[in-house]
Amino acid sequence: MSSVTRTERLNAAAGRQFQRVRDFVDDTDPAALVVVGVIAVSLLTAFVGFLAVSNLTVLPFFVFVAATGYGWVRHQEETALILTLTMTVSTLLILGLIIVFIFRESVPVIQYETATVFGVEVPGLRMFIQARWDAVSDPIRYSMAPMIHGTLLVTVIATAVAGPLGVAAALFLSEIAPAVVREFVKPGVEILAGIPSIVYGFIGFTILSPWASDQFQTTGQGSYLFVGIVVGLMALPTVVSVAEDALSSVPESMKSGSLAVGTTDWQTMTSITLPAAFSGVSAAVLLGVGRAIGETMAATVMLRGVPRLTEPLVNVFYGQETLTSLIARNYGEADGLQMDALFVAGVILFLTVLAISIGAQYIEWRMRSKLGGEA
Amino acid sequence: MSDSRQTRSQTETRTTGSDQPLETTSGETVEETRDEWVEYDFQGEAKMVAEDLDVHYGDDHALQGVSMEIPEKSVTALIGPSGCGKSTYLRCLNRMNDRINAARVDGSVRLDGKEIYQDGINLVELRKRVGMVFQSPNPFPKSIRDNISYGPRKHGDIETGLLARMLGRDDSEAERELVERSLKQAALWDEVHDRLDDNALGLSGGQQQRLCIARCLSVDPEVILMDEPASALDPIATAKIEDLINDLAKEYTVVIVTHNMQQAARISDQTAVFLTGGKLVEYGDTDQIFEDPRSQRVEDYISGKFG
């Protein structure tokens, strides 16, 4: 089968899909087909209407509801199929819409911030090669560099907190803790995940920030260091629970195999369990990184709100602005290009986190096929 | 075995995987079991002795008052229907049951006369001396070489790697010898000697199982416990493993669980029959057990009336 080319495979796949649809059409009785068709078309129309902000949206929607109701009574099997299919498609559409809308809004400022390198005009480039953000005084610039710098610092610090502590806690939970302890610690970690970020932000703003300003004798309050620590603590539960899953999915037989040649639990963990779960654990850390990047409120209330690079760049005792806090802080009065610039921040966030998420999934998928497959 | 009760009370405070106070109710059960089977006097030394072994999984009584001596340098087969506690018993012998949270072990097991269920026992040392091969092959996802040298390395018997090399303490040669010896013992050397750096997961099932045996041998155990080592294998691989077991019995004490009675008959010197409820019903020379079992239930079992 290895000689089959890619196109042939694709063709075959397309053919299969087509065949499936044909089978479905063949096997289904015509009345049901009509109902299914009406449901699909009316919903689609309603959706288009909604997108176009049309006041007729409601009509196809009513048709959809009516057809679904009728179909449910008369042709439940087919209606259920088409309904669940619609729901799947809607979910995908939402993702698509998110992409379309945040990208669309960010276009003007990308054009505005065009920069020329080697005679080539690169739209949006200026946002990354210089660091000036000033929406008020000339020249008006919407650089993303300060926010990217801020997000980067916060994320690095958060990862330094959440990564080791999270993996250690995951090891503890999956390999070390006695059952009774686990019964308490696990929900504890989950509860930690439930504490709203604004509560962290509140404590950070009122307690931590003044304290930190005092300890490091900085001018005023708000530092990436402490935002990073707070965000790291917030990302911790994600790391713990995903890493714990990865660790406990290492087959018991592998661990037993190691113990049975007379190794200590710790040796088994470091030499067998962790390497075997390595990809899952790194996926966990990656997801934690994603959380840290996307965290908004703690950063918004704790940072200084002046989009500027810290001086020197490694000065984590000052915290200016992150991508998320920029949006949360400025969406209110921003209009025109400034608003669009916020959408650029949104696009950067979205793409980064999406890439991380896909990376994490890829790693996990690799792990699963490694542990489950070849053997 | 007259001192069984005494041994037991010595170890009474020793419970495993559970902090419940020891229950002292298993006495009657033991008596009852005792009646049913005939003691077996084998030739040679007893390498391991289990006395009044009771295992509970939560409320489930998986092993009831099992007492049994395992002679040195021979193959002891454990047979019995599914769920009768063979694996449980086996795992008591190197305390792998400690890994199961729900498991509670009462009673005594001695290795060369040393009680292994007592405070201060060095599990690492115990498991080095009492090795184990599992039902389905479980090589580590490492190279064949690393699979073999894993145990000795962790014990510090072999040092390799960057630091060792920097410090001029590289044991690569010793490692090579060890790998070769272990693989040869496990009758795998010829098949894999030219691809020692390949991932062990790429081997066939039978090869993997022999690799696991080699891995077990690499730390030079005295007793080898095998839990249905051939159940996942095809007939040819099974035959190889059976030959291997016969060879091993010259140097090691082998205890093997099998659900295949023919296999037990073929390879073992003595056979212990467990029946449902976690009781050891009969124990004796393999030939005698298969040809002339003393218990009716064992006869039924062997003749395939159930199981």
Added chain:
Amino acid sequence: MSDSRQTRSQTETRTTGSDQPLETTSGETVEETRDEWVEYDFQGEAKMVAEDLDVHYGDDHALQGVSMEIPEKSVTALIGPSGCGKSTYLRCLNRMNDRINAARVDGSVRLDGKEIYQDGINLVELRKRVGMVFQSPNPFPKSIRDNISYGPRKHGDIETGLLARMLGRDDSEAERELVERSLKQAALWDEVHDRLDDNALGLSGGQQQRLCIARCLSVDPEVILMDEPASALDPIATAKIEDLINDLAKEYTVVIVTHNMQQAARISDQTAVFLTGGKLVEYGDTDQIFEDPRSQRVEDYISGKFG
């Protein structure tokens, strides 16, 4: 069976769980298989007939040109080593293989002379007529009563619930009778009649398996396929199930897969021996197969040389 090739080409366009064009390469394999076994002429009617059945799981050829007639109202046992395709064959008989994406079935199976691998076959009806009991008991996590009445209810044979009661179509009485009848047939009534509303998962393994048999009987099938129905059970439960199977054979056509040769010998009227590679090697009267197998490999297998 001379029209086997013809039947095959009739159904050639009908492939299941896969839309690949049918491959026409299995011919030789069939011939090869044919040589090895002797045709078996049994008494009575053939309830089901399989001809030249080939099953692939992806590239894996799990069943090779199996042709076999299953006589009415008797117990047919399928034995053979693990992985030889017994379950695969069984699942062809009620097209449960359709549920496995990778599976591709070629060949013909007829029920009362009607080809079941053809377009337009009503799977719901087929599976009502050819029921199945699985290896491990799989009652629904519902009450005992609901387990039994599940099938008839879903087929609309019984209507209960609020709406039915409001419309005055309450079939509670019919349901009660059906439950009682099915449970009695499955020899479970006495044990559970006073707790029909308890969750079925609370029953013991053997009871659960009999419940599954009762559930299967509740839709009044003609053929009952059983895939190692007793493998997860203890001897006592096994004995009960075996008795039950003997009873069922009076009214139903029973096909049973077992890995326990003694069991096959005890309960079946005819036995089919599959060997590795998915080939049916011998098929005949149970007594003949066990006492005087014609093939050397079958003899080896039955005498425990492998498997």
Added chain:
Amino acid sequence: GGQSGGGGGGGDGGDGGADPTATEADMDSEPTETESSDDGGDGLNTSLLNAEGSSTVYPISNTGSAYWNSNAPPSDGEYWGSNSESTVPGWSQLGEPDMLLADYFAQKFGFEPTEERSSPPFPTTVGLSHSGTGCEAVTEGLVDIGNSSGPITAELDWSEEKAQSEVVDNVVGRDGQPVVVSSDVIDAGVTQLTGEEVRGIYQDEITNWNQIEGVDYDQEIYAIGRAEGSGTDTSFRLNMLGGADAAMPGVDTRFGQNQQVAQAVSQNEGSIAYMALAFTSETVVPVGIDFEGTLYEPDRDAENTIFDSDYPLNRDLHMYTLIEEDNPNGGGYDAREAAFINMFLNEFGQTVFVEGNNYIPLPTSDLESMKEQVSALATEDLIMP
């Protein structure tokens, strides 16, 4: 009690108030047009009146809203009217009306009195953000009233004409924008700064207190600013730095609202900030500012004070309303907006809401001209109370 918003007035026909119109707006894709308007039918729109914007105006606006929603009876004496213990200032000047508070102001614009405490003819709510947001929101029709402490022309960079054609500028009070420092700075002897020094600080030329003449306090200056787009920030740039788009590289932190600035000043040593009068306190102390030789002191009794109208940072506090085509008479208000704003334009409103929050009341002449503006919709003469 439940809700008394849209549900109440929504009963009569197609009227439905702001919210059903919003539903329709959803359909006809020109949402802002019909927003929060009375559709010219018989009934008056009694849906929720919402204001949003300036944290400077917020104290005035929000206190007003709270009073309005309380709809206190004239027997109250604390909030409205008079009793044996006290009389609310300004009540008598209104002619001692014998009606509940909101009833009284609302009926002037044709609303039915509810005669029920805590249940005004229509409810009001005020959101807290800053001027830029308020101006944005009101021009986009998101809210009825946009509070702003800077002129909308500067906030949104509009021309004067555009502003006049799009919104009505209701000035309800004045602020003498103070420059404040933290108490440790006061203790270090900084009680006055020159305009130049303040500018130097905010333009990053002066970074340590000891760079100020005559001050021996080695402490980095923590220069706190308001969000870009806030009225306070705009006015400060305009009046202190010389232009609404003047650069401010010296700012260390920006906060969205005055309240937060006040908190930051009291929490951090060496702070300086510009804000609104309502937010000064013992830990947030205004300093005197010396503009070209004239020292404006934070003390009301001094010769030149920051409360004077010639204090360069003095500014108007606005409540903008959107001019909408379909308002009756095409004016800049619907009746709710007019009724609510009118409450501030008299002795009562100025004393309680403006002075009560430490702001500067409008001179009578200004009050009169403001009243002129809102009277278009009134059902009775507003000029004579």
Added chain:
Amino acid sequence: MAGATGSRLVDGDTTATDAVAAATVGLSAILFVLAVAAMFERVSLTGTLAGVPTVTLLGGLLIALGVAVGVFGVGSRLGYVETDPDSSAGLIASFGAAVPWFVIGGGVASETLGLGVTGGVAGAAVAGGVAFVATAVPREDVGSTVPLGALLAFVGLVFLSGTIGPGWLWNLGWEQQASITAEFLVPAATLFCALYGGWAAAKAYGRFGARGRHMGAYVLVYLNALSIIAFLFILIAFVVVQGLPGLLTGVQIGAGVGPQLFGSFELPVYVPFVMNGVALLNDFQGVLPAIVGTVWLVVGAVLFAVPLGVGAAIFLTEYAERGRFTQAVEVATNGLWSTPSIVFGLFGFAFLIPRFGNRKSLLAGMLTLGFMLLPLVLITSREAMLSVPDEYRDASAALGVSKWQTVRSVVLPAALPGVVTGVILGVGRIAGETAPILLTMAGGTFVPGAQTVDVVGGFEFTGSPPFVANPELLQATSALPYQLYALITAGVGLGSNVSDPTGFRWATALVLLAVVLSFYAIGIGARYYFRRQLRHD
């Protein structure tokens, strides 16, 4: 080869050396606690402890710990103490020891000796290198104790000698000024030293070798787990303690004091903070509108996301062939799940607001949170359905039951526990979200009780499509997390609305925490319950 041959099957009783090692571990525990206390200013650095100046005491204890650790190692090397050390402490330990020495070397060279950056790097390299070699080369007992013991003793000496006293300060000399103060450095250094000391001591307690490492690692891992739990506990306790006074102001208990429910029944308790809004005439102000807003937000999001998510999960698990498509959906939903909430906010702002009357509204908030909840519902439902054993489906199919009937009668009921738990946990998360509603729903800061949304009562019929309107849904309201945000940004100057603004804010935080955590508690409890049920049956 190493001399690891001497291990015995049975260890002897606890020996005196064990006791010494254990005491050393104990000493590091004490130091750890002291360091944490000093870090959070529970112990004053300038003051005294047990009659000794704090820094001096810390220095003394550190020296004692360092000496004890070092002596233990040397004793073991000389054979006074019975241990099974490996031939080397290993790479990890070497790096572990090298790092602090690297830092110290750098600091001393560049700052104390004033050699500048180059000198600093050189000093760091020398000190770190020596520590590395001193750890890696000798036998494990010496390697893993002496360099660390020296580190502890060195730090102790620095404290004891007053080189770093309570008034010590190191200005980093950066453009944006920052300094390392003794207030920070002393506790932080003590903390790290205590961890190192504890680790080395635990290794010694385990007699080095494999078991020693095991012990050393376990001490750290346990400490980490303990710290996380302690952190959780302190965090919650802190909010509770701060929030309770505000929450409890004006509480009354007794017949008839509470607000009316269902017309006539009067609650016997009156908690103004959760039963009032903010109004001029109130004796006590509260956040009722925000609580109700949160409830409606959650209800709306759940009504939107759960059917959609479960439906999609059914399609993906039961109907769709597993392949590219399902994989793509999986990738998409996982991506959606990790998308930052503020991006959802932006999306809602750009997509929903123009479609719902161009203003922030409850409905827009509900849908935005619904979008956020959707992927979680889908993922958990799918997982729950995948974990329903195929045997049930087979059993049903074998009875001749059609697919949808099987899904409805067998799969869904069996998957319900998983779905429910997932939804509840997801709800806990969205209930605490601020960022998205900031952009899509946020209304007034101090909402009067009279403006509490009443979605049910808000429905009305209209003459034009869509014939049903609900102004309440199209109006902005408040929600707890937004309320807290608004209170933070409103700072101390809440004006006349609230008499004790700080108490009011903490009480809001407490109520928010309570609401969100109760969702979590229910979710975790439900999972526990379902699991136990499964296990029992």
